[in-house]
Amino acid sequence: MSDATTGKFRSATEEAPLARWALIGLAVLGLGILVAAPLIAVFAEALAQGWKAAVASLGNRDAQSAIRLTLMIAAIAVPLNAAFGIAAAWFITKFDFRGKAFLITLIDLPFSVSPVVAGLCIVLMFGTNSLVGGWLVAHGYPIVFALPGIVLATMFITFPFVARELIPVMIEQGRAEEEAALTLGATGWRTFWTVTLPNIRWALLYGVLLCNARAMGEFGAVAVVSGKIRGQTATMPITIEMLYNEYLSVAAFSMAAVLTLLALVTLLLKTALEIRHADQLASTRRH
């Protein structure tokens, strides 16, 4: 690029300096208003009465319970959805069958259905008044207003992330490497671990991070199925809403800051991995 900018000529795809700076300025402005400013505001509000107040608000039992619950939901939902996502992407990209387009649409369904509707569906399916739910409650396994319901809702909402990341990558890579492994005598299982998985690991990591961020942040569906029982079924996003509605703004924003930090940590982790494995990343791109 430096050649092009210092020389008399510039490449056909390069804009004039004025247009370039205008576009960059616009992007920075947009990013600032939409991303940076709210982020700063969250932390500023959390620390409005100093560190001590913020930390203290996170120390009470209900806050601790909310953080634990959210982490537990992510710990259950994300690995399961990673496994389902890999299985779905594998099935869709490595085999030809009727109804493939329909299956892809079905996987996308959680993106198009409102989370609240998804939550209501789970209540209808597993609530005390339903056939299945009634039976389960009678046998001591409540789904709605309990952990299983929240996990189900979260899994439904976050199902597409991993599969959506993997499908284009796996289509682009084709089946030839897997076929090669099979002709060399590898079993299907070994082929998956030594050929398929290494080839999709970056897309998988990205999908898992997106899935995780959404699993921890999901509000609508969880709000319907959880019953918002403080200290029991209130997740972090729900606790934030309840605290905010009670005008406990330091407590609400402290919790929001923790949720934001969790998301930032996963992003930093991804960036660190990318930097550390840059060579490998470059060499495994399509040749």
Added chain:
Amino acid sequence: MPISLPQPAVTKDATRDAIMDIEIDEISKAFGSATALSPVSLAIPSGALVALLGPSGSGKTTLLRILGGLEFPTSGRVLFNGQDATGLTVQDRRAGFVFQSYALFRHMTVFENIAYGLNARPRASRPPKAEITRRVTKLLDLIQLPEIGHRYPSQLSGGQRQRVALARALAIEPRMLLLDEPFGALDAKVRKELRQGLRDIHDETGLTTVFVTHDQEEAMELADLVVVMSMGRIEQIGKPQDIRARPASAFVRDFVSA
């Protein structure tokens, strides 16, 4: 110091496997309602170098994939040394397969690529590490690229990739060698060089070898036996000079003289 212990297992394997004739008995293949292969029959003598020659859509790659166990025929049988191999899994065929785009494992070094088949064997029949290293080194010598073991496929030229794919296929001590358009993605000069390379490797190993090509010059120059295919049918089977001298149909005459 035990320097040169005899290795009866390997030698026995090699001699037994060197004799491998292939018989294709009324094989047909349909994908849904589309016919890829009308019933075709073909006998390939042990140790032959055979070209499946035809335009795209002639069914030549489908036939090769059926031989390798990557597709299964709709009807008909495949016989290896007179024994029915139709239901044999791709792993049990032990066919060295070279793919059109080589399909090298891009996240593995050249060394790891070539060693893959040996490492994939069940523990009981897997050679020890030192033996694997020895064999890979020998194969790298055979393809005349002794120095590239540590490189990744993306760091190789097209011709080098093709030779690595060949070495990887040979590492499993295959019973036959199957190549899908092995020179398709290469420029004319490299193509000529590698053609001789394949001939040499075939002569050295004595493996029954089948390759697919749409280039009649390549087929005529390299193969002992040429199988001309069109629209899922075999038009003619014969030695290159016989096909040139006595084409069996107008299609063969046109295609061969092109």
